[in-house]
Amino acid sequence: MGRKNKLKRFADVATFPNVYEVDPAQESFLTNQEGNSSDLRGHWASGHYHNDHPLILELACGKGDYTVALAKDHPENNYLGVDIKGARMWKGARHALETGMNNVAFLRTRIEFIDRFFAPGEASAIWITFPDPFEGKVTRRLMAAPFLERYRRILKPGGIIHLKTDSPLLYEFTLEVIHSDPRCHVLYANPDIYSAPLDFPELEHKTYYEIKHLGIGRTIKYVQFTIV
Numbered sequence: 001m002g003r004k005n006k007l008k009r010f011a012d013v014a015t016f017p018n019v020y021e022v023d024p025a026q027e028s029f030l031t032n033q034e035g036n037s038s039d040l041r042g043h044w045a046s047g048h049y050h051n052d053h054p055l056i057l058e059l060a061c062g063k064g065d066y067t068v069a070l071a072k073d074h075p076e077n078n079y080l081g082v083d084i085k086g087a088r089m090w091k092g093a094r095h096a097l098e099t100g101m102n103n104v105a106f107l108r109t110r111i112e113f114i115d116r117f118f119a120p121g122e123a124s125a126i127w128i129t130f131p132d133p134f135e136g137k138v139t140r141r142l143m144a145a146p147f148l149e150r151y152r153r154i155l156k157p158g159g160i161i162h163l164k165t166d167s168p169l170l171y172e173f174t175l176e177v178i179h180s181d182p183r184c185h186v187l188y189a190n191p192d193i194y195s196a197p198l199d200f201p202e203l204e205h206k207t208y209y210e211i212k213h214l215g216i217g218r219t220i221k222y223v224q225f226t227i228v
């Protein structure tokens with residue numbers, strides 16, 4: 001995508017009613033496209049989706065492929081894609097608007113601040129799909145212990161964290177982090193999910209990056225765990 005197009009999409013998403021942007025000062029409130037503060041912390045379901053359905057997050061959602069696919073499969077849940085790149089989430093957000101999907105929204109923020117935007121226990125589950133492995137920068141990995149601590153704060157008890165990745169490094173790293181934390185409990189781990197029939201139908205969905213990784217012959221890994 002060219003720079004001009006990226007800038008246009010970035011500007012566009014600021015006008016979408018299903019995209020929330022964070023105040024540049026990174027305070028714990030949100031501003032909507034009219035510039036009004038709309039602090040949804042603790043009441044995303046009633047305040048945005050106008051229901052009381054469970055809230056499922058997709059972190060590092062990119063174009064929002066998984067957010068949209070899961071939301072289509074599960075109209076009984078609310079889905080929120082989170083990423084720092086507005087021009088990327090434009091695709092999923094626009095698709096959701098054009099197809100009238102009321103159970104999909106997006107939040108543009110750094111995941112480092114994720115626990116400022118949700119009350120304790122507000123999220124029912126978290127998906128993390130193909131995050132950057134950050135080979136040389138352990139602390140930036142979305143599966144590093146400080147990130148898991150943020151996820152723990154916003155997840156309901158028993159809420160599941162799902163990681164789908166092509167990276168052997170990130171897969172092994174995640175298992176190490178989980179095994180070294182007695183509050184974590186692995187429910188399922190598979191280093192090559194497509195080598196046999198899928199154990200969970202939702203794994204069938206493929207993101208933009210997953211398609212690229214599969215195209216160059218990478219195997220896809222998946223971990224499912226809880227943190228109390």
Ligand SMILES: C[S@@+](CC[C@H](N)C(=O)[O-])C[C@H]1O[C@@H](n2cnc3c(N)ncnc32)[C@H](O)[C@@H]1O
Binds near residue numbers: 061065111207
């Ligand atoms: C490799 S892409 C994967 C996108 C998508 N999940 C997919 O599979 O196509 C990683 C995404 O993570 C986002 N990202 C990385 N670190 C982030 C952070 N700390 N906060 C918010 N977004 C982040 C990037 O903007 C990028 O869109």
